């Protein structure tokens with residue numbers, strides 16, 4: 603089984619989740635982890651699962667990630683199973699100063715899922731959020747382990763086949 607984890611990350615949180623997913627799955631699959639910067643747009647084929655991660659930026663995916671996806675050749679992920687995730691601070695308990703800056707709750711991962719679907723990808727799980735501590739400095743306890751568990755459910759096909767990006 604071949605898995606590609608594609609992500610953007612400004613401060614390292616999304617990269618940490620991508621690494622946790624890779625570490626959790628590499629005993630069951632051949633896994634490549636690509637930061638969008640400087641990576642080729644020609645994906646390994648056959649590709650069984652494409653996992654795409656983004657930071658939430660004003661409630662949207664990162665602009666470089668969306669530009670990368672938009673520039674992907676038509677058909678490059680036709681029929682490929684996909685799953686998307688975002689990282690964001692805990693908006694419920696975050697400090698007021700942070701909440702006033704990062705108060706957008708729209709699903710950035712949902713927007714990525716839609717873009718992948720438009721390219722022919724087949725979402726196999728609802729978009730996921732992995733949550734940082736209220737000050738955004740690190741993940742809440744157990745969150746990276748949850749990311750690994752989530753990825754393994756994707757591999758084992760245990761997630762409900764669901765495309766909630768519509």
Ligand SMILES: Cc1cc2nc3c(=O)[nH]c(=O)nc-3n(C[C@H](O)[C@H](O)[C@H](O)COP(=O)(O)O)c2cc1C
Nearest residue numbers: 611612613614615616657658660661689690704706
């Ligand atoms: C300019 C900017 C805008 C952001 N907007 C949001 C937002 O609207 N909602 C949110 O939950 N988090 C927002 N955040 C917080 C990031 O989503 C969060 O820190 C993320 O985990 C960073 O990922 P990274 O370390 O991979 O870059 C924003 C951060 C920055 C710097």
